[in-house]
Amino acid sequence: MQLDFRTRELTIKLVYYGPALSGKTTNLQALHRVVDRDATGRLMTLDTKDDRTLFFDLLPLNFKAKSGVSVRIKVFTVPGQQIHASTRRLVVQGADGVVFVADSQHVETQNNATAFLDLKSNLETNGLSLKNLPLVIQFNKRDLPASAIRTREELDELARRGREPVYLAVATQGTGVVESFLGLLQITWQALNQQHSLDKKFGFESDAFVQMVANKLGASAPLLRLINTRLGGAPAAARSQGGGA
Amino acid sequence: MQLAADTNPTDLSGPNASLRDLLDVGSVEDVLSSFYALFQVPIRLLDQEGRALAKNRKQPALNEYLAELPGVAQRLHEVYETLRQREPGEDGQFSLTCFTGTTYHVASIAHDGRRIGRMVLGPFQVSASVELPGELLACAPEIDVERARELLAALPRVREETIRAIARHLGVLLDALIFAGHKAWLTESMHLSAVQESFRELADKAELLQQAECRISDLDRSRSSFLADVASELSEQVSGLNAEPLRELARQLADLARLERGALVLNKTRIDPGKVLAEVQAELRKRVRDPGVELALPAADGLPPVWADVARLRQALTLLAEAAVVHATPLLRLEVSRREAVGSSAQSGAWVLFGAPPLAVLEFRVIHCGRPVAELERDLSGAAQLARALAARLAEAHGGALSLEDHPPAGAAFVLTLPLDAGRNSPA
Numbered sequence: 001m002q003l004d005f006r007t008r009e010l011t012i013k014l015v016y017y018g019p020a021l022s023g024k025t026t027n028l029q030a031l032h033r034v035v036d037r038d039a040t041g042r043l044m045t046l047d048t049k050d051d052r053t054l055f056f057d058l059l060p061l062n063f064k065a066k067s068g069v070s071v072r073i074k075v076f077t078v079p080g081q082q083i084h085a086s087t088r089r090l091v092v093q094g095a096d097g098v099v100f101v102a103d104s105q106h107v108e109t110q111n112n113a114t115a116f117l118d119l120k121s122n123l124e125t126n127g128l129s130l131k132n133l134p135l136v137i138q139f140n141k142r143d144l145p146a147s148a149i150r151t152r153e154e155l156d157e158l159a160r161r162g163r164e165p166v167y168l169a170v171a172t173q174g175t176g177v178v179e180s181f182l183g184l185l186q187i188t189w190q191a192l193n194q195q196h197s198l199d200k201k202f203g204f205e206s207d208a209f210v211q212m213v214a215n216k217l218g219a220s221a222p223l224l225r226l227i228n229t230r231l232g233g234a235p236a237a238a239r240s241q242g243g244g245a
Numbered sequence: 246m247q248l249a250a251d252t253n254p255t256d257l258s259g260p261n262a263s264l265r266d267l268l269d270v271g272s273v274e275d276v277l278s279s280f281y282a283l284f285q286v287p288i289r290l291l292d293q294e295g296r297a298l299a300k301n302r303k304q305p306a307l308n309e310y311l312a313e314l315p316g317v318a319q320r321l322h323e324v325y326e327t328l329r330q331r332e333p334g335e336d337g338q339f340s341l342t343c344f345t346g347t348t349y350h351v352a353s354i355a356h357d358g359r360r361i362g363r364m365v366l367g368p369f370q371v372s373a374s375v376e377l378p379g380e381l382l383a384c385a386p387e388i389d390v391e392r393a394r395e396l397l398a399a400l401p402r403v404r405e406e407t408i409r410a411i412a413r414h415l416g417v418l419l420d421a422l423i424f425a426g427h428k429a430w431l432t433e434s435m436h437l438s439a440v441q442e443s444f445r446e447l448a449d450k451a452e453l454l455q456q457a458e459c460r461i462s463d464l465d466r467s468r469s470s471f472l473a474d475v476a477s478e479l480s481e482q483v484s485g486l487n488a489e490p491l492r493e494l495a496r497q498l499a500d501l502a503r504l505e506r507g508a509l510v511l512n513k514t515r516i517d518p519g520k521v522l523a524e525v526q527a528e529l530r531k532r533v534r535d536p537g538v539e540l541a542l543p544a545a546d547g548l549p550p551v552w553a554d555v556a557r558l559r560q561a562l563t564l565l566a567e568a569a570v571v572h573a574t575p576l577l578r579l580e581v582s583r584r585e586a587v588g589s590s591a592q593s594g595a596w597v598l599f600g601a602p603p604l605a606v607l608e609f610r611v612i613h614c615g616r617p618v619a620e621l622e623r624d625l626s627g628a629a630q631l632a633r634a635l636a637a638r639l640a641e642a643h644g645g646a647l648s649l650e651d652h653p654p655a656g657a658a659f660v661l662t663l664p665l666d667a668g669r670n671s672p673a
Contacts, residue, residue, distance in 0.1 A: 002257040011257050041357050042424050046432050055435040056255060072358060078254055086442035087435065090253045102599070113599040137598065158598050166598070217368030 001096050001192055008202070011072040012192070014184060015092055018101035019031050019108065019115035020052075020080030023140040026171040027101060028059045028077055031181060034174065034218040041061055053079040065215055067203040071187070073213075080115065089122045097134035097188035099180055101171075104139045104149040134188040136165045136230070138180040143170040152231075159232025166231040178217045180231045186210050186227055254434035264292045264354065264362040267421075267426035270299050275416060277301035284411055285401040289365045290354070290419075296364065303367060307396035311345060316384040317406035320344055320417070328365050338412065341403070344380040347400060352412040356423045366412060369403045397563035416621060453471050459497060474627025494628060497564075497635050505639040511554040511642055518548050518581045518607055521555060525562045526579055532567070541578040548583055551663050553643050558609075558663075561639040561647075564632035565611040565659040583665065584608050606645070610652070611659040618649055618657040636661065 002011040015075065016024040032043040039061055046055040061073040076095075078088040092098070100119065102112040120130050139155055152168065159166035165183045169176030189198075189206055198204050211223045219226055254262075256634060268290075277288045281301040289300040311317045324343050328351060333339050335354040337360075347368030354362040375398040377390060403411075478494065505511040526542045584606050613621055625633065636659070637647040644662040652658035 013257050015254070044424070044428055044431070046435065048427065055432065055439070058255075058431070060357045070358070074255075074257070084439075086446055087439045090435070090438050090442055091255050093253055094256050109599075116599040155598070162598065 001196070003196070006067060007070070007228070008036065009070045009072065010198070011074065012096045012188065012203075013094055014073060014075045014097050014099070014181075014188065015095040016075070016077040016099045016101055017092065017115070017119050018078075018080060019103060019111040020082070022080060022101045022103040022115075023113075023169075023171040024077040024080065024101045025053055025057050027138070027140075027169075027177050027180070028057050028075060030171050030174040030177040031075070031217065032059055034178065034217070035061065036216040036218070039216045052081065053077060054084075055079065055087055061213075061216075063209075063216065065202070065204055065209050065212075069202045069204070071209070075181075085118070089125055092119070092122045092128075093126045095123075095128065095133065096192060097184045098136075099184050100135060100137045101169075102137060102139050104141045104155075104168075105144060106148065106150060109150075132191075134184060134189070134191050136167060136180055136184045138167045138169050138176065140169045140171050140176075142168045142175070143173065156231045159230075162232055164232070165227075167229065168231070177227070178214070178219050179226050181217070182214055182219070182223065183212060183227050183230055185213060186223075200243070252434060253438045261359070262427060262430050263356050264290070264298060264423070266430050267356070267361075267423045268298070269426065273299045273419075273422065274302065276415075276422070278303070280411070280415060282402070286366050286369050286403060286408070286411060288415065291329060291363045291365065292362075293361050294529055295363075304401060304610050305396070306345070307345070307393070307400060308368065310392065311381075311385070314388060316386070317345075317381070317388075320384055324349075333363070338409070340408075341367075342371075344368070344378060344384070346374075346376075346378040346381065346397060348408075350408045350412060352416060354416065354419055354423070356420065356427065361423075364412060364415060366408055366415075369401045370397070370410065371403065371405065373402055395415055436522055440633065455624075461608045467671075471552070474630055478627040490628075497631055500560075501631070501635050501638060504642060509557075509642060511557060513552050513554050513643075515550040516553055516555045516558070518551050518609070519546065521558055522562070522579045522581050522609065525559055525566060528559070529566050529577075541576060543578070543580060548581060549665060551665065553663060557639050558643070561636040561661060562609055562611060564636045565647075565661070568629035568632045568659075577612060578610070578612040580608075580610040580612065582608050582610075603664040607663045607665055609661040609663070611661070612656055613651075613658065614656040616657055617655060621657045622647070622649070633659070 001013070003010060004010075018024050025047075027186055030044060032040060041060045041062075043060040044060075045053070046057070048054050056079065057077040059075040061075065063071045063073070066206055076091050077092045078084070097120065102108075102116075113227070123129060123133060137159075139150070141149065155166060165187070167176050167180040167183060169180060171177055189210060193199055193204070193206055199206055207223065214223050214226060273290065277290070277299060278301045280286070281303060287301055287303075287305055290298040292298050309323065312321055324341070325414065327341060328349055331341075331351070333351055333353045337355065339351055341349045341351065343349065345368070348371050349365055349367030350369075352364050352366070353360045355362060375394050377388075377393055378395065381393075382388065423429055475498070477492075479491070500509065521547075522542055562579070566579065633647070633649075640647040640661050640663070643663050645661065647662075648660050650658050651658050
């Protein structure tokens with residue numbers, strides 16, 4: 001996070017991480033499609049000619065809170081391919097929150113695990129830890145045949161054993177994309193607020209702010225209903241009190 | 246386009262790219278000249294601090310002539326300063342009527358929700374009048390009125406809504422150029438950073454390689470020493486014609502050889518770690534006849550079962566204990582406990598979802614009370630060294646490790662660590 005008191009500007013960095021071809025760029029494209037034009041610029045993709053992410057994608061989101069503070073959210077993806085390890089390490093540097101986009105297919109289980117360990121390792125290299133970093137997990141590609149993907153029941157059961165919110169998504173159709181993003185934004189905001197007292201210093205109303213972002217993303221449902229589409233995940237209060245479990 | 250050598254462009258704490266970073270000045274001047282050819286309105290681009298960045302190549306003759314007049318030059322300079330310094334309001338633009346009778350229009354250049362520069366369009370005339378303003382005539386009595394009127398008449402006549410439309414059109418074009426420039430800037434910066442990161446990674450790996458090379462040299466030396474010890478041990482046993490220790494030594498060597506080539510098959514089951522230690526203690530009681538050696542085994546209840554080959558685990562622990570007994574450790578303690586693996590105290594559900602690494606370990610401690618690590622290391626015989634090597638390989642074959650650590654206040658402990666895999670070891 002970067003805070004500029006002079007210009008009353010707050011910048012947050014969120015990163016979409018995950019194995020190759022899990023749908024990270026597709027998530028950003030889906031967000032870009034639905035977000036109010038006043039709140040975003042162009043989606044920047046630094047990719048190769050075969051549309052594989054080379055360095056990262058960047059979706060800039062800009063919001064003006066009621067208190068007058070500008071909140072800029074820079075949403076990045078990392079390149080998932082194995083050869084771009086050093087780039088992933090750079091992109092995750094200074095991340096305030098991470099969406100881990102996992103592939104729901106059985107055959108991708110090992111790649112999910114490898115990418116998750118890679119995330120852990122890169123966070124540690126940058127002085128961050130999974131224990132403290134706001135993290136949500138998205139299981140993407142839920143539209144694939146049931147026999148090819150992990151069942152909802154299985155994921156639900158596993159998610160209840162953990163503390164990270166788990167969202168199910170079909171990023172190509174935009175399903176679950178806004179929910180995952182808002183889920184991360186909410187816990188990231190809570191963590192930053194706890195650390196920097198943003199509500200007090202800038203007169204933010206956290207829930208109202210996240211609800212405003214939800215509206216700018218075209219969501220008509222109440223924030224709580226969107227966020228509660230998750231599987232598992234400890235209540236925010238329990239999460240902020242020491243990261244147990 | 247300038248790149249900072251040590252900047253990660255995705256790092257929020259780094260500097261933001263400036264307009265100068267994002268635009269190719271030569272290309273922009275071509276665009277501005279093209280606009281001038283179309284609308285006859287001079288255009289300048291300034292960065293956010295008001296520094297000139299680009300302008301169309303042809304400038305109006307009126308200002309050049311007026312700048313030569315002593316009384317006008319200073320006033321013109323003040324106008325230019327206002328254009329450079331004044332920040333447009335909320336709507337991002339303003340118009341300024343000059344004492345020369347001309348008008349300027351200023352519009353912000355924004356990118357990524359942030360103002361990064363300004364465009365200044367003008368001078369132009371809003372009305373069709375070619376009369377010189379009294380304010381101009383007052384400050385320049387020597388002015389050549391006819392020439393000035395001629396030059397004023399040569400300026401374009403542009404209505405307010407037209408100049409706003411031109412500014413808007415140029416803004417859209419600049420936005421596209423800035424986006425492309427930003428993309429190029431990010432790509433080049435990221436490329437540079439990635440190369441630096443890869444270089445750093447390579448340097449780290451080269452250092453690790455060097456350390457590994459040193460370790461290999463050490464191991465070579467240890468191997469030679471180990472062979473000498475084993476030879477000496479064999480020689481002692483043969484000369485004493487003591488058949489059982491000789492057979493035991495041969496078994497250990499055979500096991501070690503099988504472990505080294507990965508040919509030892511482990512028959513893993515879920516076992517009770519406390520029970521294994523009790524069995525080791527019972528076995529040791531049979532073998533150790535020295536009444537001065539005390540074998541202590543504190544209760545170890547409530548420990549999770551571990552996934553291991555019970556015979557091989559017992560073998561490893563017995564070897565470690567015997568190595569101590571042989572060296573007359575007066576009090577030998579056997580302990581087992583569960584320890585959280587580093588960083589796993591807050592178990593993340595993600596580990597469960599993606600395949601958990603070891604979250605906790607079981608530590609079997611064979612504690613040699615009253616014998617410091619250095620002393621134990623020094624006194625270990627060839628047979629004990631062999632036993633230690635074999636125990637270490639057995640631990641590794643179970644995915645664990647063996648270490649020799651200080652055990653306060655004045656002891657040493659062989660610590661055999663086995664991973665507790667959440668899926669396999671959790672009680673049914």
